[in-house]
Amino acid sequence: MSVSDDDVRRIAKLARLRLTDDEVRLYGGQLTKILDAMTELSALDTSSVAPMTSVLGAVNVMREDVPRPFEDREALLANAPDRDGPFFKVRKVRA
Amino acid sequence: MSLLTALSASRLAEAVRKGEVTAEAAAQAYFDRIERLEPTIKAFLAVTKETALDQARLLDKKRKDGGKLGVLAGVPVALKDNIQVKGVETTCGSKILKGHIAAYDATVIRRLKESDAVIVGKTNPDEFAMGSSTENSAFQNTTNPWDPACVPGGSSSGSAAATAARLCAFSLGSDTGGSIRQPAAFCGVVGLKPTYGLVSRYGLVAFASSLDQIGPLTRTVEDSALALSVIGGHDPLDSTSAVNAPQATVPIPRDLKGLRIGLPREYFIDGLDQEVEKSVRSAVEVFKSLGATVVEVSLPHTKYAIASYYIIAPSEASSNLARFDGIRYGFVDRSASTLEEVYEFTRGAGFGPEVKRRIMLGTYALSAGYYDAYYAKAQRVRTLMARDFKEAFKQVDLIAAPTTPTPPFRFGEKTDDPVAMYLSDVFTIPSNMAGNASLSMPCGLSAKGLPLGVQLIADAFQEERMLSAARAFEAARPFPVLPEVLP
Numbered sequence: 001m002s003v004s005d006d007d008v009r010r011i012a013k014l015a016r017l018r019l020t021d022d023e024v025r026l027y028g029g030q031l032t033k034i035l036d037a038m039t040e041l042s043a044l045d046t047s048s049v050a051p052m053t054s055v056l057g058a059v060n061v062m063r064e065d066v067p068r069p070f071e072d073r074e075a076l077l078a079n080a081p082d083r084d085g086p087f088f089k090v091r092k093v094r095a
Numbered sequence: 096m097s098l099l100t101a102l103s104a105s106r107l108a109e110a111v112r113k114g115e116v117t118a119e120a121a122a123q124a125y126f127d128r129i130e131r132l133e134p135t136i137k138a139f140l141a142v143t144k145e146t147a148l149d150q151a152r153l154l155d156k157k158r159k160d161g162g163k164l165g166v167l168a169g170v171p172v173a174l175k176d177n178i179q180v181k182g183v184e185t186t187c188g189s190k191i192l193k194g195h196i197a198a199y200d201a202t203v204i205r206r207l208k209e210s211d212a213v214i215v216g217k218t219n220p221d222e223f224a225m226g227s228s229t230e231n232s233a234f235q236n237t238t239n240p241w242d243p244a245c246v247p248g249g250s251s252s253g254s255a256a257a258t259a260a261r262l263c264a265f266s267l268g269s270d271t272g273g274s275i276r277q278p279a280a281f282c283g284v285v286g287l288k289p290t291y292g293l294v295s296r297y298g299l300v301a302f303a304s305s306l307d308q309i310g311p312l313t314r315t316v317e318d319s320a321l322a323l324s325v326i327g328g329h330d331p332l333d334s335t336s337a338v339n340a341p342q343a344t345v346p347i348p349r350d351l352k353g354l355r356i357g358l359p360r361e362y363f364i365d366g367l368d369q370e371v372e373k374s375v376r377s378a379v380e381v382f383k384s385l386g387a388t389v390v391e392v393s394l395p396h397t398k399y400a401i402a403s404y405y406i407i408a409p410s411e412a413s414s415n416l417a418r419f420d421g422i423r424y425g426f427v428d429r430s431a432s433t434l435e436e437v438y439e440f441t442r443g444a445g446f447g448p449e450v451k452r453r454i455m456l457g458t459y460a461l462s463a464g465y466y467d468a469y470y471a472k473a474q475r476v477r478t479l480m481a482r483d484f485k486e487a488f489k490q491v492d493l494i495a496a497p498t499t500p501t502p503p504f505r506f507g508e509k510t511d512d513p514v515a516m517y518l519s520d521v522f523t524i525p526s527n528m529a530g531n532a533s534l535s536m537p538c539g540l541s542a543k544g545l546p547l548g549v550q551l552i553a554d555a556f557q558e559e560r561m562l563s564a565a566r567a568f569e570a571a572r573p574f575p576v577l578p579e580v581l582p
Contacts, residue, residue: 008455011459014462015442016439016442017442017443017446017451017455018436018443018444031452031455031456033513033514034513034514037402038402038405040399041399041403041406044399046472046476049476049478051471052474052475052477052478053474055305055528055529056291056337061334063331072198075199076198076423078196079196079425080423081426082422090437091431091432091433091434092433093434094433
């Protein structure tokens with residue numbers, strides 16, 4: 001199947017990636033080629049096979065629902081490009 | 096004192112514990128070597144010389160004051176740059192994390208520190224561990240210590256190169272589809288991918304959470320076992336950490352008599368390089384001579400490994416990498432004026448081409464209308480691949496196979512064709528898909544003098560059996576030693 005420029009732009013929007021026009025063309029071609037290589041899967045009948053949900057059949061792990069303060073909050077906040085005291089600062093949602 | 100860098104980690108730790116050498120002298124010997132060779136190898140994104148020497152001096156003082164040192168006493172260790180070391184930059188080889196300082200230690204780092212290892216630096220990976228050559232790092236290409244025109248493999252590129260070139264005593268990497276074993280094969284070291292859940296992923300920057308495992312790259316099998324004994328074990332901070340995993344121990348060499356080794360028919364195929372095949376088959380003869388019986392086995396769904404992996408891993412990556420949004424870490428594109436633009440501009444400019452390609456692929460596979468055809472289908476195929484191994488391990492104790500289809504390739508050889516690059520992982524992906532244990536160790540050199548690797552695959556939590564067999568092999572056929580050809 002062929003991935004069109006519009007398909008690429010739609011996926012890029014979903015993924016929150018700004019792409020240049022050159023990138024749109026490049027990824028369209030490459031995704032087409034990669035997805036073509038994956039069509040071999042459709043030849044395999046898996047109608048009676050359950051999808052894997054846990055690689056080694058892990059059991060659910062429970063713990064007490066008690067908060068555990070992070071040891072160094074300042075170190076986390078220090079990585080933010082913009083902050084306001086103990087808050088992450090974001091740009092306005094609407095232009 | 097350059098002899099210190101020739102010691103195995105196990106031997107060095109013993110020497111430091113006994114007071115035969117100081118931790119400071121050992122660290123200094125490695126930093127001298129890094130200073131001399133790093134301009135050629137480019138294995139490191141950060142070298143933590145000052146804190147390492149301080150830490151080494153503290154260990155020496157502790158010993159002098161009568162304190163008992165841990166099993167990795169004074170052992171210089173390098174970490175792939177997707178593992179968090181508090182106070183040190185973690186970039187994952189990506190521009191989007193440039194300047195990001197880790198706020199906490201990964202569980203494996205805490206365990207290394209508690210064992211008195213000395214952290215020498217962070218090593219260069221393919222960006223977000225996506226790649227097989229280090230050509231996807233946003234910062235530099237690490238070279239293969241055996242031939243700087245060749246790639247070191249990837250994505251634990253710097254870890255493999257640093258270990259091979261003796262710029263650290265051993266290193267840690269991460270393996271999602273072969274990212275420890277493939278560079279280990281290319282650089283001529285031992286690379287272990289533990290069973291899924293054996294080693295905590297807390298503090299490992301997530302790529303594909305159902306496939307990622309941290310493991311050691313070492314110059315001897317004994318060091319691999321020693322490193323695993325330190326980093327393995329249950330961790331309440333990782334909800335996928337195995338609860339009743341056997342305690343990893345340092346194995347002793349053992350008689351291979353009665354050990355059954357399977358050769359998967361589907362791994363010895365057209366397209367397998369003849370030198371690789373010859374070397375792996377000769378390794379199998381070594382196992383036979385040590386008393387193992389060798390039979391052919393079948394893993395019939397191997398041919399679907401690449402296609403299903405390149406749906407599952409990018410899908411999980413597209414979700415995991417959503418957190419890099421320009422708000423909380425490092426890089427932000429300041430030309431953005433709305434929140435939406437902050438996300439799109441930052442991610443568009445911050446991620447490199449392969450990461451964007453995989454985010455696009457994963458987003459596509461998970462998007463409405465395609466989920467069943469791609470993601471759900473791939474997870475069904477994954478069930479079949481895991482069943483293949485279960486069946487094979489009814490007949491044999493271990494599987495032996497090539498690690499990679501080719502010897503180390505040259506820079507630029509596969510960069511234009513993502514699918515060709517993806518094929519590097521064809522023999523390593525199945526163990527991630529099934530979650531079982533696997534390692535690569537050196538089994539010879541190509542005619543051009545480049546390392547070749549043989550892969551051992553074991554059922555889940557059978558690391559001890561696998562490492563014991565590997566150690567018997569190493570004793571019978573010592574690994575090639577990197578010649579001192581560098582400046």
